[in-house]
Amino acid sequence: MQAHTVKPLEPLKPGKPPNDAPADEPLYRQLAAQYRRAIRHGVLRPGERMPSMRAFMQRHGVSLATATESYRVLEREALIEAHPRSGYFVRALKSAALPAASEPDLASLPGAAQFVGIHSTISAIVSQLQRYPEAFNLGGATASSDLYPTDALQKAALRALRRRPTLLTAAGAEQGDPALRGIIARRALDAGIQIGADDIIMTHGGIEAVNLALRAVTQPGDTVAVESPCFFGLLQALESLGLRALEIPASPSTGLAIEALDFALHTHPDIKAVVVVPNLQNPLGCVMPDSHKARLVELCARAGIALIEDDPYRELVDSAKPLRSLKAWDTDGTVIHCTSFNKTLAPGMRVGWIHGGRWHPRIGMLKFAQSRHNEQLSQVVLAEFLETNAYERHLRRLRERLRLQRERMAAALAASFPEGTRFTPPAGGIFFWVELPRTVSSAAFFDAALKEGIRVMPGTVFSNAGRFDHFIRLSCPSTDLDLADEALRRLGRLATAMAARASARAA
Amino acid sequence: MQAHTVKPLEPLKPGKPPNDAPADEPLYRQLAAQYRRAIRHGVLRPGERMPSMRAFMQRHGVSLATATESYRVLEREALIEAHPRSGYFVRALKSAALPAASEPDLASLPGAAQFVGIHSTISAIVSQLQRYPEAFNLGGATASSDLYPTDALQKAALRALRRRPTLLTAAGAEQGDPALRGIIARRALDAGIQIGADDIIMTHGGIEAVNLALRAVTQPGDTVAVESPCFFGLLQALESLGLRALEIPASPSTGLAIEALDFALHTHPDIKAVVVVPNLQNPLGCVMPDSHKARLVELCARAGIALIEDDPYRELVDSAKPLRSLKAWDTDGTVIHCTSFNKTLAPGMRVGWIHGGRWHPRIGMLKFAQSRHNEQLSQVVLAEFLETNAYERHLRRLRERLRLQRERMAAALAASFPEGTRFTPPAGGIFFWVELPRTVSSAAFFDAALKEGIRVMPGTVFSNAGRFDHFIRLSCPSTDLDLADEALRRLGRLATAMAARASARAA
Structure with missing residues (x-):
């Protein structure tokens, strides 16, 4: 099987925040306004870490009290939020919302399917994926590996092996x-x-x-x-x-x-x-x-x-x-x-x-x-x-990070996807179940996305009865949220073009 | 379930070899004769390690050449054998042999059995075993845990974890x-x-x-x-x-x-x-x-x-x-x-x-x-x-140690088990498939052995058709071969008594 190389995703890196706040306001408000604009204009993106207090004080030559006050303003406006031991992070803007996904038609119950070859459908998709090993993965089922506690688990394993040398030899x-x-x-x-x-x-x-x-x-x-x-x-x-x-x-x-x-x-x-x-x-x-x-x-x-x-x-x-x-x-x-x-x-x-x-x-x-x-x-x-408490601590952090990722992804989705796209934000976790305009086939979309260098899961594999052929499942991807934004922009352009071609054909 | 305690096995520890060789022979022959007798009289048992060259030289005040010659004599007589990097070990005596196990009756093919409850038979045996947690295990399916390379595996795991910290977090x-x-x-x-x-x-x-x-x-x-x-x-x-x-x-x-x-x-x-x-x-x-x-x-x-x-x-x-x-x-x-x-x-x-x-x-x-x-x-x-080469080295050593264990067990079996016992020595590994006299039920034997503090596997679990009700499977046990000898002596007494009772009943 030949491996295809794809255009790498290259997001714009945000520059320094602009410095044009009115001079008659208290300093902490001027600084807050500056960061507010940076967030609104997308220079600072949802999920990004804000400068540390120390960095903020140094960059702007202000006291700890001023820095703290500035962040409190932004926090009250729900623009940023504090994560214990990690600092402040930019939140998603409220405007990012698509219409909720359609409710199912309860009257249509398909017959019970025995062997419909779902495994071969999935295998075909997997072997397609393997031809694009470099593709950006929005199709996976686990969170980004840097959200799992690698160091702590490694240390725990080293301790366990030292304390119980027969762990590998004795039967459990x-x-x-x-x-x-x-x-x-x-x-x-x-x-x-x-x-x-x-x-x-x-x-x-x-x-x-x-x-x-x-x-x-x-x-x-x-x-x-x-x-x-x-x-x-x-x-x-x-x-x-x-x-x-x-x-x-x-x-x-x-x-x-x-x-x-x-x-x-x-x-x-x-x-x-x-x-x-x-x-x-x-x-x-x-x-x-x-x-x-x-x-x-x-x-x-x-x-x-x-x-x-x-x-x-x-x-x-x-x-x-x-x-x-x-x-x-x-x-x-x-x-x-x-x-x-x-x-x-x-x-x-x-x-x-x-x-x-x-x-x-x-x-x-x-x-x-x-x-x-x-x-x-x-x-x-x-x-x-x-x-x-290591597990609970890890879970709290993981949930916070995933929520930021989801808010950022939801905003990007709303900004880039065509009319007719529907989506109900999930209650947690990593999956986005996105309903594309009815004219867009998820199988064709899967192929086109892969050629763009992006993996998604087509709706075709979530039913034996072909019920979700215009849905895709996206998952919270790498913690590089700029790359994710760029990927979602490309997917949005793709969906828009496919929907437009379909309506041109229909006209 | 109540745990039963059992009589611990307490083998006799062998003393020093006797010292009564004829004085007109060369010194190396005198010493060889002394060790030959020790082996023949069971003072040195099959599987035991011989003194190292250095210990031999010190104990008997002889040169390296004399020590080497003495061991060569014993080696030529197949009484001891050299293991690379481990020294010399006592081999089993040739006399230890039981009649070979019977060949199967090819004419008797049972019907194909679907559900005969073999799992409940085995579960009953396992729950019996759990009532005697202290019992000496001649019923297991793996070699003694000290024959596996615990240290080397532990070190390899530590190295692997240090070199690849994401081994536990990233999916394979x-x-x-x-x-x-x-x-x-x-x-x-x-x-x-x-x-x-x-x-x-x-x-x-x-x-x-x-x-x-x-x-x-x-x-x-x-x-x-x-x-x-x-x-x-x-x-x-x-x-x-x-x-x-x-x-x-x-x-x-x-x-x-x-x-x-x-x-x-x-x-x-x-x-x-x-x-x-x-x-x-x-x-x-x-x-x-x-x-x-x-x-x-x-x-x-x-x-x-x-x-x-x-x-x-x-x-x-x-x-x-x-x-x-x-x-x-x-x-x-x-x-x-x-x-x-x-x-x-x-x-x-x-x-x-x-x-x-x-x-x-x-x-x-x-x-x-x-x-x-x-x-x-x-x-x-x-x-x-x-x-x-670690695996090959380990395998060579494991095979050598298992062979010595088998030779020693075969000798103990031949010495202790009653007439009518049959057994074909295995070509390697750890299992002994022993045919008891036809009148001895392996289920009853299993129960009685457990009460004596010894686990065996009864033949009843090796067939859906009840074909092996007077067989037992023994496996090479702990590397404490003296304990194993004592266990086999006890099992032999048990089998002898059960066979005797059966023939008294028949008479």
Whole structure:
């Protein structure tokens, strides 16, 4: 396969802020006005770090009191915000808003699809991507690697190896490291889940957990209800297990349409399980309201089918208090809870876990027969990380940085994309589910974007039924937000041109 | 569950060698005679290290030439042997031999069994074992942990983490670390396998590889031919995948009976795959001769079915030149090759790999859908270990130590077990497949041994058809060979008593 080189993205670097404030105002107000203009004119961009207090005092020859006052003015105007131990950052401007994404048509329930070759569709896209290794990645599923605590994890691993030299040689415990499982059980209380260490089986990432859950409750040929749009990895897993996927519409703001599921349970008595991402659905980025969560659990319990909860993004939600998992409403073992630390802590550590509800013993058997215990090292590192405040500190910082990235991306999207583009800002995390004008095919857009040097995920892979052919999923990219702006500008020009060509053809 | 305490094993410690050699012989012969007697009388036991040259010279006040000559005499008599960089070790005496294990009855082919609850049988045994946590372990599947290169692996991991700080945070490559796969491909030439790095997918241990192979070539309800006796983990995997196991007799000296398989392929047209451990079969410990390997591959190719080769023990065989894998005879992609480094290098590193023959792309899809890529760290450690001579050095030492352990165990077995016990010494590795007198039930023996404080694996778990109810699998245990001797003495007394009771009842 030939690797294609692409035009590199070259953003303009912002210069120094202009210096033309009225002279009769107090100095701190003059300086605040200067920075306000810099932010409004885009010289300082959302997500950028403001000068440190020390740098500000030196640059403008002012006292600490003046510097502090200037920043307070900007902070009150919601132009900048303080991050503990990191300094001040520019926020996004309020004007950046697109119309909200359309709500789904609940009347249109496609038939349950068994083998539709979703894996070959995805493989074709992946092999396309591999031809452009240099392309700027707006199509990934994890945050930028510099947002994960590389140093702290490296140090924890070095300590663990020194303290326990046999970590690599001695076989680990069958369900996973007992100390780690104890810590996870305590932490699960935050999500409203009351379980003990023995109720937890460590898995190779969240995807192994979901596979084990599916294998425990289905036979090949069975039907599984999924959200639509649906994370393509789940569609692949269903296909690889010989299961049928029944796509239930999901709202961009509240997730799975409970009434549509209720209807489907009556019309499709062969449904054996429902798989839901309740917190920051992939790709929608929405959070299911508590009342929906309660109804969903009750519905599945009444129908006597398994509710498989895939919950790896919960801790990325911007929320004053922790969100609850579906499992919190479970009273009879209906909910199988699957999650991982891949998205929140470290994509390189394949550490997930599962609590199997009333299928827990069978899942334990399947895990043992399929891949035995997990490696010990990453479990020990994780246990250490979770036991101190390091994980919470990291999560707070990660959420703050991702929010700034999202605000900046939303502004760029609104500024560059053509009329007809719709988008509901996500409740946290990294995914942007963007509805392009109906005339723009996401497959063609994917190809054209790649030739421009930018990776996106086309909507075609989020459904077996071709429902999202004019959607794309973008993800918060590199922490170089100028590059991201430039990429979104190019994508916007592309979408505008494609929409214009389509309407010229129609005219 | 209540933990039971057991009588600790307390072996006699050997004293100093006696000093009563005839005075008219050359000094080196006198000293050799003295050590010969010590070895023959069991004062120095097989597997024990001889005094170093320096210690020998000091103890007996002799020159280096005399010391060297004494050891040469003992070496020529096959009483001791030199290990490079480790010194001299006592070998097992020739007299230690039991009658060879019976050859299987090829006429008796049981029906293919689907769900027979082998997993619950094994679970019952495991929960029994957990009640005796202090028991001496002759039932395990890996060598003693002090035979694995803990220090070197720890150092390699520390180096890897320092050199590549993002090993834990950045996601790994999809099929596994490319550098490691390149090294493995080169090393595979030793086994007669010609593949490239892209033909290799890293897996979570060998068991994930075998599961993927089975999933790639079967549907639930299909029949898979296996060796009988068969590693119980494979029977569990088959049961968990809803497959039927057809047990083909295997010879204790040459493994799978090819003619019986040939017959079965005609009578069972629903056989979709054959799973074979060609080198050091578990539990038989035998190696399939090259001519059988060639016929087996040809037979499967002709029948158009997959031959799944599980080959984790190949490098533990005592052999002047490397043994070949079944894959070496494959010309059309019939053989799926599965292996791991768990048994040879480090039970704590879950690193295996698979080459899927003509099913390779499908296996790649299944692996991605099931558990994504492996963690990077252990792969990078392994790559470093394989690239230097460290792995080969470790293997040589491991094979030598295991051989001494086996010789010593075989001697203890022959000395302690009752008439009617049969046993074919394995060609390497750690497993002893022991046929007890027909009247001794291995389930009862397992219980009684556990109460004596010793773990063994009963023959009942190596067949779905109850074929091996008077067999046990023992494995080379701790490197404290005196403790092992004492454990085998106790087991021998137990077997003798059980056999005696049975014949008293019969009389």
